[in-house]
Amino acid sequence: MDRAARLGLFLMSIWFYGYLNPSYIPVILVSIGVNFLISKNFDSPKKSQTETKDQRGTSKNRILLALGLGFNLGLLFYFKYYDFFISNINTVFKTDFNLLHIALPLGISFFTFQQVSFCIDSYRGEIGEYSLLDYCVFVAFFPQLVAGPIVLHEEILPQLKEESNHRLNPKNISIGLHAFALGLAKKVIIADTLGVPVTLAFGGVEVLTSSDVLLTTLCYCLQLYFDFSGYCDMAYGIAMMFNIEIPANFNSPYKADSIPEFWKRWHITLTRFLRKYVYFPLGGNRRGPIRTYINIFIVFLLSGIWHGANWTFILWGVMHGFAQMIGRLIDKPWKKVPKPIRWAITFSFVAVAFLIFRADSVAQAYIMLRKVVKLENFSVTPLLLTGLMLPEVKHLFDLFGMASVLDSLTWLCPALFLLVVMGITLFTKNTREKEFKPDMAHLLSTVVLIVWSVLSLSGISTFLYFNF
Amino acid sequence: MERPQLVRNINLPVFQFLNMTEKNVSTTEYSRWLKKTLIVLALAFVVIISYIAIVDPFFHYHGPLSQISYALDNERYQNDGITRHFDYDTIITGTSLTENFLPSECDELYGGKTIKVALQGATFKEVNDGLVRAFRYNPDIRTVIRCLDMKNFQQDWDYISYDGLPTYLYDDNLLNDTGYVLNKSVVIATNEQVRRTLEGKPGDTMDTYMFWGEDFDYGPKKVKSTYVRPDQEEPRGPITEEEKEAILKNVRENITSLPAAHPETTFYYYLSPDSICWWDVEANRAGKLEYYFELQELVIEEILKTPNIKLFSYSSRFDVIEDLGHYKDLSHYDAGISHRILKWMKEDRGRLTQDNYKNYIEEIREFYTDYDYDYLYT
Numbered sequence: 001m002d003r004a005a006r007l008g009l010f011l012m013s014i015w016f017y018g019y020l021n022p023s024y025i026p027v028i029l030v031s032i033g034v035n036f037l038i039s040k041n042f043d044s045p046k047k048s049q050t051e052t053k054d055q056r057g058t059s060k061n062r063i064l065l066a067l068g069l070g071f072n073l074g075l076l077f078y079f080k081y082y083d084f085f086i087s088n089i090n091t092v093f094k095t096d097f098n099l100l101h102i103a104l105p106l107g108i109s110f111f112t113f114q115q116v117s118f119c120i121d122s123y124r125g126e127i128g129e130y131s132l133l134d135y136c137v138f139v140a141f142f143p144q145l146v147a148g149p150i151v152l153h154e155e156i157l158p159q160l161k162e163e164s165n166h167r168l169n170p171k172n173i174s175i176g177l178h179a180f181a182l183g184l185a186k187k188v189i190i191a192d193t194l195g196v197p198v199t200l201a202f203g204g205v206e207v208l209t210s211s212d213v214l215l216t217t218l219c220y221c222l223q224l225y226f227d228f229s230g231y232c233d234m235a236y237g238i239a240m241m242f243n244i245e246i247p248a249n250f251n252s253p254y255k256a257d258s259i260p261e262f263w264k265r266w267h268i269t270l271t272r273f274l275r276k277y278v279y280f281p282l283g284g285n286r287r288g289p290i291r292t293y294i295n296i297f298i299v300f301l302l303s304g305i306w307h308g309a310n311w312t313f314i315l316w317g318v319m320h321g322f323a324q325m326i327g328r329l330i331d332k333p334w335k336k337v338p339k340p341i342r343w344a345i346t347f348s349f350v351a352v353a354f355l356i357f358r359a360d361s362v363a364q365a366y367i368m369l370r371k372v373v374k375l376e377n378f379s380v381t382p383l384l385l386t387g388l389m390l391p392e393v394k395h396l397f398d399l400f401g402m403a404s405v406l407d408s409l410t411w412l413c414p415a416l417f418l419l420v421v422m423g424i425t426l427f428t429k430n431t432r433e434k435e436f437k438p439d440m441a442h443l444l445s446t447v448v449l450i451v452w453s454v455l456s457l458s459g460i461s462t463f464l465y466f467n468f
Numbered sequence: 469m470e471r472p473q474l475v476r477n478i479n480l481p482v483f484q485f486l487n488m489t490e491k492n493v494s495t496t497e498y499s500r501w502l503k504k505t506l507i508v509l510a511l512a513f514v515v516i517i518s519y520i521a522i523v524d525p526f527f528h529y530h531g532p533l534s535q536i537s538y539a540l541d542n543e544r545y546q547n548d549g550i551t552r553h554f555d556y557d558t559i560i561t562g563t564s565l566t567e568n569f570l571p572s573e574c575d576e577l578y579g580g581k582t583i584k585v586a587l588q589g590a591t592f593k594e595v596n597d598g599l600v601r602a603f604r605y606n607p608d609i610r611t612v613i614r615c616l617d618m619k620n621f622q623q624d625w626d627y628i629s630y631d632g633l634p635t636y637l638y639d640d641n642l643l644n645d646t647g648y649v650l651n652k653s654v655v656i657a658t659n660e661q662v663r664r665t666l667e668g669k670p671g672d673t674m675d676t677y678m679f680w681g682e683d684f685d686y687g688p689k690k691v692k693s694t695y696v697r698p699d700q701e702e703p704r705g706p707i708t709e710e711e712k713e714a715i716l717k718n719v720r721e722n723i724t725s726l727p728a729a730h731p732e733t734t735f736y737y738y739l740s741p742d743s744i745c746w747w748d749v750e751a752n753r754a755g756k757l758e759y760y761f762e763l764q765e766l767v768i769e770e771i772l773k774t775p776n777i778k779l780f781s782y783s784s785r786f787d788v789i790e791d792l793g794h795y796k797d798l799s800h801y802d803a804g805i806s807h808r809i810l811k812w813m814k815e816d817r818g819r820l821t822q823d824n825y826k827n828y829i830e831e832i833r834e835f836y837t838d839y840d841y842d843y844l845y846t
Contacts, residue, residue, distance in 0.1 A: 171495060174498045174505075177502070177505065391653060392652055395659065399659070437493070438493060438497050438500070438501030438502075439501070443505045446505055447508050447509045447512055450509060451509070451513065451516070452652075454513075455650055455651060456652050457651075458653075459651065459652065
């Protein structure tokens with residue numbers, strides 16, 4: 001019965017994975033198969049000749065580890081970085097190598113890193129006995145498959161095996177449903193609305209004013225926040241319904257008042273992965289200050305590269321690498337600066353870095369930043385504000401005969417929306433921190449948020465006939 | 469039932485939030501909350517779905533209810549429902565050039581029951597798709613009146629100018645109707661219909677549906693404000709074999725195939741009467757005068773092969789073409805011209821036949837080639 005349940009969960013996860021594009025199902029299946037084979041073939045530490053930490057691996061284990069890392073990173077390189085690499089080669093050496101133009105398999109960065117961690121932990125002899133089915137469910141578990149968090153085996157596999165977790169648990173389902181509702185609303189109602197002006201602005205940066213760029217940057221910071229935070233809540237909620245607690249990935253990052261603090265709060269499981277599997281093996285902070293700074297820089301450079309195959313992501317990683325180093329250097333004097341100033345500097349830096357992160361190219365980011373520095377035009381393009389106007393809010397004003405208020409104060413609703421949304425990022429608790437009570441308030445908020453979000457999934461497209 | 473204990477490693481920083489204080493709430497309370505929540509959620513969806521299905525602002529499930537004052541204002545969302553559920557045997561369709569036709573006038577002239585399902589900015593493919601669906605819903609269509617925009621002949625036969633068309637309304641699949649019944653914009657549209665009704669406003673009619681005749685200024689000044697006269701291009705060569713194939717494919721797929729499949733229906737097609745300024749900008753200055761004569765000859769020849777199509781052209785009604793008082797831009801003519809076109813077609817005026825179309829081509833070739841376009845700008 002348990003086996004059937006796990007098999008069912010695995011097959012449903014694969015169906016979920018293949019729903020949009022079935023052609024990548026073989027990629028994940030091969031990735032899972034190869035990793036499991038490699039992990040199973042490591043000699044356990046007891047069998048190996050030496051058990052000291054530095055010489056733990058037999059040559060067979062070292063070859064297997066190299067194979068495992070080579071396979072995973074090779075797969076990631078082929079699908080994610082090959083075209084970027086070749087196009088740069090073509091530019092620098094004026095060559096004409098063909099690009100692959102393949103679509104990136106969904107979640108490949110996440111499931112690859114998760115399996116790299118499993119492979120290294122197997123090599124280190126830190127993994128218990130798991131069946132192929134356990135492993136399959138661990139990698140493909142659908143709530144965290146496509147966008148993380150990057151979970152470690154010791155967090156998930158024991159929970160999957162725990163028999164008491166194989167029964168319906170009304171408490172966990174209730175907590176999960178409420179968290180899912182919050183996450184869905186964050187994504188559909190907030191992030192997608194913020195995305196409207198962002199998409200518009202990045203689609204035509206040449207015509208933006210200085211204020212437009214500032215507004216777009218703020219909107220993008222908030223869009224990314226609610227997109228990611230919403231996803232994390234939904235993943236947490238769905239996993240909770242299956243009695244699985246996945247680790248937190250997000251802890252109110254915009255509350256941070258320094259860059260090192262920001263990275264303790266943003267994409268926590270990626271930072272943890274890089275710390276455990278890159279920073280510590282490089283020596284961490286044990287080899288003197290210079291090596292420590294170099295190691296920090298390498299970690300952030302890798303983080304940038306991991307986020308995508310574009311110089312914008314690399315530049316973003318480099319910026320955060322430097323900021324992290326400086327943050328560490330000036331730790332003591334920094335704490336003497338008043339908190340609001342620390343916060344403002346941190347947030348501004350994060351925002352500028354995200355502008356580069358979002359830009360299609362470094363050149364585009366440069367055009368936008370130059371506009372801000374020049375401070376030449378302070379008007380805001382009305383179309384960007386219109387995007388922030390929820391149709392339901394406009395409709396409510398209309399129903400109460402107050403449409404004229406909105407017509408004369410076009411900035412009112414967008415400004416209120418941004419204020420509320422920014423307030424949520426700064427002054428509210430994380431979904432997991434909030435105490436869940438099975439009461440009427442939670443019932444109503446769950447229902448209202450789900451209904452509102454579902455209704456917001458589709459809209460009416462406006463067909464603008466420009467020649468008319 | 470015992471609550472399963474989750475395996476947590478609270479020493480990991482990532483689990484910092486999981487030290488939640490356990491409150492003394494029994495499993496039964498969670499069970500009850502969960503059941504209540506799911507029931508309220510289901511009820512909320514049932515209420516919303518029923519509200520939209522009953523009022524049905526886009527006529528996807530039924531025709532207009534006599535108690536509701538419907539606003540007709542969204543062609544790509546409402547046309548399909550109109551062709552599904554309205555009572556009619558005559559259709560007026562095409563682009564914005566057909567929005568000023570009055571179906572009531574058509575009823576009188578042609579003696580049927582007319583609906584107007586125009587599609588602003590549509591390609592031949594999109595208009596034809598709408599007609600194909602209309603014939604599927606209503607096999608008793610007797611007459612189709614359709615405008616053929618000159619510029620659309622050069623488009624790829626399968627080109628549709630818009631993404632995001634509400635295709636969930638265009639099929640009979642109930643599952644994808646979620647896009648309709650669970651859509652906040654549709655809820656808002658439904659509220660608007662109800663509000664209109666409560667305020668005692670009358671509903672739109674087929675005559676007023678997207679009628680724009682009185683919304684604009686007309687005349688030479690207005691027309692010339694909509695474009696910058698381009699530089700003179702070198703004359704382009706004759707239509708190539710490849711272009712010819714593409715044009716004919718467009719005509720066969722989107723213009724003649726449906727009439728061929730419905731020989732009992734009469735199709736009144738007319739080539740759009742574009743203004744003299746259009747001929748200057750798109751043909752004369754673009755070096756494409758000869759191209760357009762050739763194109764017209766090609767498509768006319770092809771369309772005339774289908775006997776139940778009555779084909780008309782008013783490019784030789786020079787009194788209309790030259791009088792910019794009837795135009796608001798290069799191609800959009802006023803409601804008066806729409807009215808006359810409807811009448812002329814019924815009277816067989818401007819009709820192209822196997823016997824007269826060569827003369828027609830010669831007539832427009834002579835007129836538009838010799839025309840003193842510079843005079844328009846003096």
